[in-house]
Amino acid sequence: MPELPEVETLVQELRPQVTGRRIDDVILHWPGCVATPSPRAFIRRMKGRIIREVRRRGKFLWFVLDHGAWLVHLKMTGRLFLLPMSEPDPHARADFVMDDGRILRFQDLRKFGRLYWVPDPEPFFRPLGPEPLDPRFRPEDLARQLAGRRGRLKALLLNQSVMAGIGNIYADEALWRAGLHPMRSAASLNGEEIRRLWKGIREALLAGLRHHGTTIQWYRRPEGSSGAHQRYLRVYGRAGRPCFRCGTPIVRQVLQGRSAYFCPVCQR
Ligand SMILES: [Zn+2]
Numbered sequence: 001m002p003e004l005p006e007v008e009t010l011v012q013e014l015r016p017q018v019t020g021r022r023i024d025d026v027i028l029h030w031p032g033c034v035a036t037p038s039p040r041a042f043i044r045r046m047k048g049r050i051i052r053e054v055r056r057r058g059k060f061l062w063f064v065l066d067h068g069a070w071l072v073h074l075k076m077t078g079r080l081f082l083l084p085m086s087e088p089d090p091h092a093r094a095d096f097v098m099d100d101g102r103i104l105r106f107q108d109l110r111k112f113g114r115l116y117w118v119p120d121p122e123p124f125f126r127p128l129g130p131e132p133l134d135p136r137f138r139p140e141d142l143a144r145q146l147a148g149r150r151g152r153l154k155a156l157l158l159n160q161s162v163m164a165g166i167g168n169i170y171a172d173e174a175l176w177r178a179g180l181h182p183m184r185s186a187a188s189l190n191g192e193e194i195r196r197l198w199k200g201i202r203e204a205l206l207a208g209l210r211h212h213g214t215t216i217q218w219y220r221r222p223e224g225s226s227g228a229h230q231r232y233l234r235v236y237g238r239a240g241r242p243c244f245r246c247g248t249p250i251v252r253q254v255l256q257g258r259s260a261y262f263c264p265v266c267q268r
Contacts, residue, residue, distance in 0.1 A: 001059075001074070001075060001076055001167050001168070002059065002074045002078070002167075002213070002218075002219050003059060003165060003166060003167040003168075003169060003170050003208075003214075004056075004058070004059065004132070004133070004164075004165030004166060004170065004205050004208075004209075005170070005205055005208030005209040005213050005214070005227075005229065006074075006208070006213035006214065006219045006227065007056050007059050007060070007061060007074070007165070008056050008133075008209055009209065009212045009213045009221060009227065010061060010080055010221065010222060011054050011055060011056045011061060011062075013221055013222050013223070014054050014061075014080065014082065014104075014222050015053075015054040017082055017102075017222070018051050018054060018063075018082070018098065018104060019051055019052070019053060019054060020050065020051065020052075021050070021051050021098045021099055021100060022048065022049070022050050022051075022098070022099040023046055023047060023048065023049050023050075023051070023096050023097070023098065023099075024047070024048070024097045024098065024099050025047065025095075025096075025097035026042070026043045026046045026047055026094065026095070026096055026097075027094065027095040027097070028042075028043065028093070028094050029092050029093050029094060029095070030093040030094070030111065032111065033093040033094055033106065033108065033111070033113060033114060033115050034094075034114070034115050034116075035114040035115065035116050036116050036117070036118065037117060041117075042115065042117050045067075045068060045117045046065075046070060046096070046117055049065040049066055049067060049068075049070070050065065050066040051063050051064070051065060052064045052065060052066055056165075057121070057125050057128060057131070057164065058125075058128045058131075058160055058164030058165045059073060059074070059160075059164070059165055059167070060072065060073055060125075061073075061074075061080070062121060067119075068117055068118060068119045068120070069116075069117070069118050069119075069120070069121040070115070070116070070117055071115070071116040071117075071118065071121060071124065072106065072113070072114075072115055072116075073113060073114050073116075074108075074113045075108075075110075075112035075113045075114070076110050076112045076113070076218070077108055077109040077110040077112070077113070077218045078106065078107070078108040078112070078113025079106075079107045079108070079218070079219070079220050080104065080105070080106055080107075080222055081103075081104075081105045081107060081220070081222055081223075081224060082102055082103070082104055082105075082222045082223065083102060083103040083104075083105055084101075084102060084103075085101070085102075085103065086103050086105075089105070089107060091107045091108060091109045092105055092106070092107050093106050093107065093108050093111070093113070094106040094115060109218075127160070127161055128160055128161065128164040129145055129159075129160060129161050129162045129163045129164050130145065130163060130164065131163075131164055131165065132163050132164075132165060132166065132201050132202060132205060133165075133202060133205055133206070133209075138198070139191075139194055139195045139198040142163075142194055142197065142198045142201075143191070143194045145162050145163060146162065146186040146189070146194070147186075149162065149186050150185075150186075151185070151186070152182060152183045152184065152185060152255065152256065153175060153180060153181070153182055153183070153184045153185075153186065153197070154171055154172075154175065154182035154183070154255060154256075154258060154260050155256060155258065156186055157171040157174060157175070157201070158171055158258070163201070165205070166201070166205075168236070168258070168259070169208075169214055169216075169233070169236045170201075170204045170205055170208060171260075172235050172236045172260055172261045172262065173200075173204035173207075173208075173233060173234055173235060173236055174197065174200040174201040174203075174204040174205075175197075175200065175235075175260075175262060175267060176200075176234050176235035176245075176261075176262060176263065176267060177199070177200035177203055177204055177234065178193070178196040178197040178199070178200030178201075179196060179200075179245075179266055179267055179268065180193060180196070180197060180200075180267055180268065181262060181267045181268055182255055182260040182262050182267070183255055184268075207229065207232060208227075208229045210229075211227060211228040211229035211231075211232055212227045212228060212229070213227030213229055214227050214229040214230045214233065214236075215227045215228075215229075215230055216230060216237070235250055235261045235262060235263065236261050237261065238250045238261060239251060239252035239261060243263040243265070243266060245263065245266050246263060246265050246266045248263055248264060248265040248266070250262065250263055251263075251264050
């Protein structure tokens, strides 16, 4: 599933291309991709809108419109492509025809991704925790978000109300960088460990962003190319290979129903 660095890459690459453009037409190839309002109302709301800004909140792409907001959640296999012209694609779910003739296409093989039009995105985003790359997000804020939470670190990092934007890959990468075991409880962390976790989260996400995201299988950039961060992962997908810090073979274990890659020696 695309996580914060992948969605942020899409946002940064789409921003200069579509900001200021008008959406002249909306073609729903599979109306089930619209979560709200009804597909017919979605088309009516979206047609003729001008894209004022392209932003991100958690794993949502957020197109600020001249009236309301268009949100996209890619879920497992969703992709957004900017095409010079329409071309046949059996997995195209929705096409947005821009006033310069280009097509912003939502493609989704497994059909879990969703599109939303909302008059005001604030209530929609209210359940989400803070943005870990927000410069105002400090170690004290992470401590506050974790305080009183039951559960293990891996599950807490995946919980979008603790922090928005992290999924399986960057949770494992952050915990490896912090030297913390995925099954540690939040309550057992001391101040120094919280600080390490805060730093690990930010460094893992920034590294992913620097390489335009991680392509394990599905994720693509708007013009169709892959991200490059899969070549730089420290722990995710490295089962059996030596830990970059201590040489111990990395293990993959299913913990509370979630797979986790970690070093059994230097993550404590
Ligand atoms: Zn190690």
